[in-house]
Amino acid sequence: MEFLVGFAILLILVVFSSVFYLRVASQSPSLPTPLPIIGHLYLLGKLPHHSLLAIARKYGPLVKLRLGSVPVVIASSPEMAREFLRNQDLTFASRPTLLTTKYILYDSKDMVFAPYGEHWRSMRKLCVVELLTDRRLASSHQARLEELQRLLAKIAKVAETSKPFVLLDLLTEFTFNVITRMVMNKAYFGSGETTEELAATRDFIHMQEQGTILLGEFHIGDYIPFLKWFDSSVAKMKALHKIQDEFLQKVVDQHVLARQSREQTQAHDGGGDFVDTLLSLDSPDPNNQARNIKALIQNLLGAGTDTSITTIQWAMAELLNNPRALEKAQEELRAKFGNARQEIIQEHELKDLPYLHAVIKETFRLHPPAPLLIPHQSTQDTTVAGLAIAKGTRLFVNVYAIGRDPALWKSPDDFLPERFLGSSIDVHGKNFELLPFGSGRRGCPGMALGLITVQLALANLLHRFQWSLAPGVDAHPMAECFGVVTTMEIPLRARASPNKD
Numbered sequence: 001m002e003f004l005v006g007f008a009i010l011l012i013l014v015v016f017s018s019v020f021y022l023r024v025a026s027q028s029p030s031l032p033t034p035l036p037i038i039g040h041l042y043l044l045g046k047l048p049h050h051s052l053l054a055i056a057r058k059y060g061p062l063v064k065l066r067l068g069s070v071p072v073v074i075a076s077s078p079e080m081a082r083e084f085l086r087n088q089d090l091t092f093a094s095r096p097t098l099l100t101t102k103y104i105l106y107d108s109k110d111m112v113f114a115p116y117g118e119h120w121r122s123m124r125k126l127c128v129v130e131l132l133t134d135r136r137l138a139s140s141h142q143a144r145l146e147e148l149q150r151l152l153a154k155i156a157k158v159a160e161t162s163k164p165f166v167l168l169d170l171l172t173e174f175t176f177n178v179i180t181r182m183v184m185n186k187a188y189f190g191s192g193e194t195t196e197e198l199a200a201t202r203d204f205i206h207m208q209e210q211g212t213i214l215l216g217e218f219h220i221g222d223y224i225p226f227l228k229w230f231d232s233s234v235a236k237m238k239a240l241h242k243i244q245d246e247f248l249q250k251v252v253d254q255h256v257l258a259r260q261s262r263e264q265t266q267a268h269d270g271g272g273d274f275v276d277t278l279l280s281l282d283s284p285d286p287n288n289q290a291r292n293i294k295a296l297i298q299n300l301l302g303a304g305t306d307t308s309i310t311t312i313q314w315a316m317a318e319l320l321n322n323p324r325a326l327e328k329a330q331e332e333l334r335a336k337f338g339n340a341r342q343e344i345i346q347e348h349e350l351k352d353l354p355y356l357h358a359v360i361k362e363t364f365r366l367h368p369p370a371p372l373l374i375p376h377q378s379t380q381d382t383t384v385a386g387l388a389i390a391k392g393t394r395l396f397v398n399v400y401a402i403g404r405d406p407a408l409w410k411s412p413d414d415f416l417p418e419r420f421l422g423s424s425i426d427v428h429g430k431n432f433e434l435l436p437f438g439s440g441r442r443g444c445p446g447m448a449l450g451l452i453t454v455q456l457a458l459a460n461l462l463h464r465f466q467w468s469l470a471p472g473v474d475a476h477p478m479a480e481c482f483g484v485v486t487t488m489e490i491p492l493r494a495r496a497s498p499n500k501d
């Protein structure tokens with residue numbers, strides 16, 4: 001109802017003012033006319049990265065739009081990405097405040113969407129120094145192996161039935177456990193949890209998936225502020241936040257209780273997880289401290305799982321749709337590890353697998369998990385490539401468009417891992433033609449963990465099993481569902497059978 005009222009008001013205003021505006025507006029010859037009130041919002045379709053790719057192809061790699069009342073720039077070439085993320089990194093290191101950041105991310109008290117400043121700096125430092133270090137990554141290796149073993153055992157069980165299954169559900173349990181074991185030293189799946197606990201975890205994950213969509217969407221209230229009261233998404237955000245907050249509060253409460261009992265018994269077990277580290281920091285206000293901790297855990301679980309899951313799923317779907325590439329990837333693994341080996345391929349064995357690494361790069365090129373990165377925002381007036389950009393302008397870097405640019409890639413829409421064999425292009429943020437993790441100050445701090453998770457899972461899935469699509473399916477449909485992490489619209493169903501000697 002609220003939405004309908006909002007929509008009706010908007011329609012009336014747009015129709016009346018367009019008639020007037022189109023007569024008096026001095027149009028830019030090159031860009032479509034921004035309509036009154038909605039500006040260029042009408043140019044965005046259901047998949048904004050596709051709409052913005054079409055705009056870039058027509059109007060160039062640097063385009064200034066007005067979405068509602070918000071100035072926006074879109075960068076769609078490696079040169080422009082370098083200008084914004086390297087040469088003017090500091091100017092564009094902030095994030096916009098959005099309805100989602102207010103209602104889902106604790107008023108931007110998280111890290112991923114925090115504006116540039118002291119809060120973001122201290123959160124990022126904590127993550128980089130206390131959680132995502134090489135040392136922590138090495139010490140969490142055993143947990144990843146155990147989770148992988150569990151994933152492979154589950155697939156082996158389904159494989160016995162020869163029935164196709166949805167890989168996504170098993171990948172979700174795997175990556176969720178990998179991250180929660182690192183962050184809060186707890187596995188939520190397969191560790192004797194009760195039915196209620198399992199239901200609460202599944203609710204949390206479901207809300208996380210919904211949140212990923214909401215965080216990516218262009219909400220009318222963010223661009224036409226007076227309509228925010230009629231934006232029907234706000235109710236969804238609040239409901240989602242309630243469920244997530246309950247789950248996260250429980251994590252904090254359990255850690256506080258465990259700390260108290262350790263203090264009472266004077267037990268110093270030395271260890272402690274990342275949440276313990278966060279709780280041990282001095283804070284003048286315990287409520288703010290709990291809120292910040294919840295926001296950060298929420299970020300890590302979201303950013304750390306959806307991105308890896310979606311990458312593994314896209315890679316498997318591309319391989320199943322391209323049997324020649326699948327065969328080559330498996331041949332490389334067989335050549336190195338043999339057919340009969342039953343032990344897991346370990347992290348230190350993942351080097352010297354050029355085809356597997358090429359498959360992963362090609363997957364990132366075609367399906368960057370965050371196709372528009374995460375929106376950046378400028379903190380001062382500036383000029384980029386001759387274009388004046390005002391303070392407060394929102395920046396989207398369309399890495400999806402860069403990955404599909406025929407001037408950069410031959411047959412850009414085809415899955416051809418070979419293009420990366422012998423190429424020096426990597427994904428670490430220095431080669432601006434391939435930026436799945438972004439680059440610069442706001443670039444992904446979890447890249448090493450994300451990469452190792454994807455490589456480990458793919459290597460073992462491909463080495464341990466033979467794969468095929470469900471009977472009667474020639475190719476899995478590659479339609480996307482847009483969100484801050486863009487996922488596969490129809491989850492992949494596949495059949496696995498054990499690799500024979």
Ligand code: HEM
Pocket residue numbers: 111112113124179299300301303304305307308311369370373374375435436437438439441442443444445446447449450451454
């Ligand atoms: C395949 C795996 C992953 C991919 C493709 C990925 C990609 C990205 C991208 C594109 C950004 C935004 C960069 C920008 O806006 O310029 C980002 C930011 C971020 N990622 Fe990742 N990520 C992955 C895994 C992870 C993991 C495992 C974690 C941590 C557990 C993580 C934590 C974060 C955080 C906290 C940020 C926000 C950084 C900031 O705003 O300062 N990511 N990631």
